Amino acid sequence: MQTTDNDRTIFRTLDEATPGDWRVILRAETADRVKRTTGNRLLDLLASMQNADSLGSPVNLYTHSLQTATRALRAGEDDELVVVALFHDLAESLSDNHHGLVAAELLAPWISERRTWLLVQHVDFQQFHFVNHPTADRHARDRFVGHPFYAETAHFCQFYDQNSFDSAYPTLPLKDFAPIVQRFFARPRPPLKPLPRAC
Ligand SMILES: [Fe+2]
Numbered sequence: 001m002q003t004t005d006n007d008r009t010i011f012r013t014l015d016e017a018t019p020g021d022w023r024v025i026l027r028a029e030t031a032d033r034v035k036r037t038t039g040n041r042l043l044d045l046l047a048s049m050q051n052a053d054s055l056g057s058p059v060n061l062y063t064h065s066l067q068t069a070t071r072a073l074r075a076g077e078d079d080e081l082v083v084v085a086l087f088h089d090l091a092e093s094l095s096d097n098h099h100g101l102v103a104a105e106l107l108a109p110w111i112s113e114r115r116t117w118l119l120v121q122h123v124d125f126q127q128f129h130f131v132n133h134p135t136a137d138r139h140a141r142d143r144f145v146g147h148p149f150y151a152e153t154a155h156f157c158q159f160y161d162q163n164s165f166d167s168a169y170p171t172l173p174l175k176d177f178a179p180i181v182q183r184f185f186a187r188p189r190p191p192l193k194p195l196p197r198a199c
Pocket residue numbers: 088089092099100122123126
């Protein structure tokens with residue numbers, strides 16, 4: 001039974017997929033990566049949040065994300081950290097407690113172990129700055145004291161993340177980050193790797 005043409009498979013279930021089908025799919029996935037679409041898709045996702053409700057915050061997640069990335073860029077951080085800053089809260093509208101883990105899952109193939117760890121754990125580190133929050137444990141990060149990635153994660157939260165709710169700050173527009181994102185995702189995707197556990 002023929003289940004493929006040149007560029008599209010026609011199986012109904014994965015059980016039916018033939019070796020030829022899988023060749024078509026793997027070829028298409030590889031071509032997709034060559035076109036460097038991952039970064040553009042993430043940019044589109046972020047762009048879709050532009051008019052989202054701020055849910056009581058001074059700025060919404062879109063502006064907060066851009067401002068976090070702007071601060072990282074202006075501090076002279078490398079492309080990887082700027083990309084991490086730009087997308088660190090991409091999933092917060094979908095997953096509150098685990099939004100760092102989701103962001104890490106999205107970016108893990110392309111980013112280093114320490115920035116993956118930063119993304120997963122920034123949720124706990126950020127709580128250190130919830131000075132007047134009625135219930136948050138400000139010292140949730142303390143269980144990581146002595147961890148080799150502790151200092152950078154604390155720095156990220158203090159100087160780029162927790163202070164990026166300022167509606168008067170000159171935040172750069174999303175288009176200014178597009179070349180950085182596209183440059184960053186232009187590399188071949190490394191193999192998948194396991195994530196650190198959130199807790
Ligand atoms: Fe966050």
